[in-house]
Amino acid sequence: MPAVLSKEISEWAARMAEHARAEGLDFYDTIFEVLSYDEINQVAAYGGFPQRYPHWRFGMEFERLRKQHTYGLGKIYEMVINNDPCYAYLLADNPLVDQKTVIAHVYAHSDFFKNNVWFSQANRRMMDEMANHATRLRRYVERYGIEEVEQFIDTCLSLENLIDAHSQFMRRQAERKQPPPDKREKPKLTRYPAKAYMDRYINPADALAAEERQLREAAQYSAGKMPASPWRDVLLFLLENAPLEDWQADVLATIREEAYYFAPQGQTKIMNEGWASYWHSTIMTNYGLNDAELITYCEHHSGTLATSPGRLNPYKLGIELLRDIEQRWNTGRYGLEYDRCDHMEERRNWGQDRAPEGRVVGRGSPGREKIFEVRRIYNDVTFLDEFLTPEFVDEQKLYHYRYDPATGRMVVVSRDFERIKKQLLFMLTNHAQPFIYVHDGNYRNRGELYLGQKHVGVDLDIKYATETLKALQRLWGRPVHLQAIIDDAPLLFSYDGEQSTQQHIDDAIEAPANVIEK
């Protein structure tokens, strides 16, 4: 399928790699393939991979991309897969200058994949893994029929976002597994040493019996508690506890694995794109361009970074913030002294007169070193939390907008730094997905599943929640419940396989094993 890389492009790829390495980028071997429009749309619909399991949503995405392209609403310039070696695709009809830009851009992505800590747990053989998933699921389709398998995939996809992106860094759950307590074993009671004839006075029988009862109850309670504490990785919980057939468990595990694979890319969208844009810009303007290509390059570069009202461009925000950090660290605009200074004029000219010894711009400068550190240990949330400044927000003309019910339009509400920052962090935290935990896997001792939403100021969409509960029930088999706060009141949504209900939570409703704090 992929056309052979032309000599010109492969030469440029080698040259760009050299420049990128000289600048300090450290990336996986990167394989470029040249694809036609249709091919690149297919690969894009597959999330960047040449093979996926059969599912209609890839076809839906393909159609959307193709229409988008046909009507000139957008086109894919670059696509790169986090894998070792890295795979990247070039669009066959692009002029050489675009290809060069994309190549430089891709090396920076590859460097980011390799070095950013949030990617450290990602599977670097995902190319093969995705192909294996495809093969396995195809086999299930052959055996059980497309209808059944597809329907099950749809059910799993409904719950796809109920993972815990941070859990990939946690090991403790596995180690804490204890053997189930033996019910016949007598609990150890408090016995004070005593001579035989004094024993019944020092360790009276009714006290011992009371203690034994107490211990038994406690043991029973903690043993019966499932999960032991609120559990964020709902998919894993289902995988371990739902009554699934082998093939169903395998499909669910596949979907979960893929969701985890894509999670870090969602967590670092702004940084990753900012980093790649920073480097294609640096490399292209320093080494990559000839005179004739300059204007085309500028036009496309500015197109990539264009902003439009009501829309935040991650490429733009990322590159500007990285440049801001570089500039701040080159001029010493950080640390206690700078933070405490509230003299506007002084802040503005900070570092102009007291430049640190040997200050340089670019390679080897403290600013450059800082951004290399940033690309290693931050994700979008921590990146913005740490480095967003009022000056930056001002300079980038950021604003906070909100739906105005009176006019039915989105309106600018504020240019206040704190509000903008809060809104940005909210949108990025947990990928703007609600926080849902398993609170009880044996609710009311009837094997019912009880989920709870950790409310962070925004209500769930009721219609969607009701439908999603149905998907959950299909996996769980027994009735399922979701506790959520709607209009400041705690509600319990339930689905028992036939009927959806919702009721206000009061004392009459039994609490789950892990009580949800209000």
Add this chain to the structure above:
Amino acid sequence: MKIRTDHQRFRQIIRGKIREDLRKFLTRGELLGREGKRIISIPVRGIDIPHFRYGDNSDAGVGSGEGKPGDPVDGDGEGLGPGGTQEGHHITEVEVSLDELADILGEELQLPRIKPRGKHRITAERDRYSGIRQSGPESLRHFRRTFRRALRRQLISGAYDPENPRIIFERRDKLYRSWKTVLQPQSNAVIVYMMDVSGSMGDEQKELVRLEAFWIDAWLRRNYQGIESRYIVHDVRAAEVDRETFYHLREDGGTRISSAFRCSRELLENNYPAQEWNIYLFHFSDGDNSSESDSRECCKILTEHLLPACNMFGYCQVASAYGSGNFINVLHEHLSDQEDVITTRVNTKDDIYDSIKAFFSKGK
């Protein structure tokens, strides 16, 4: 390509052929959009798998640009949504022209382009963007050329500073694309729509006919530059009417299909000589003709007069609660050797796809 299978399956779900359970998650729009001003808003259809997600009160975001508090944010109000721009916005309303709509139809149904027959009758004017000139609307500004002129001017006048390479356009730098009007031969076509408006054709049937005719129109207009549509209604008698009347007229009484055929024969002989026109005949009916003899008469008119003149004759039988719907069988019986006769049955809106496909898949 591997994705074809997934794409086919998606299309089938969209059309409601499979996976009934996904029906309620379909995000579907109007099949027939605005036709006025020849612009139509066609949504990209999708299926929205439910997730736990935030509701309406999360409609806020961060943007960048000018504006005071209270000013509306133009655009679609899409901020940095979940996962950048990857998810959550399955419906994209795209403004497309009728031509593009027809292209989508053609692609969807894999219709071949129609090969016009006959002589190219008239020449038509078309605009071609082929030149450059000094004035014009800004939307046609040629960026590269303008830039080059501005750069040259600044170099000559010494205003260019390599350290700060800022190029500022002046009025005299600007160049615009211009067009020439060229004459092109074109072939013309006429579509004659005939509809049975007897008592058994209800509103539901008319709606089907209207949709079917809309797509026929869209596709043929895409294939011919100059096209005319004529409309004939009939019960026991036939008359030519205008478009408005065609769709809204309601008559009672019986059905004599031959009257419509006779009427269109007259129309063609008087106005559209076969050697100069591509002629398309479509007849819509519930197929309940009054008598066997009239049905035979119909076949006779068709074979002797209409078929030799026209590109194709399409008969589309819509289901109705009344009547035998026998006319389609008569056509099959008598005209099975005529390949220009194409018959389809349309019972529900979903059948329209297949009907259009049947009519035009031969590329005539």
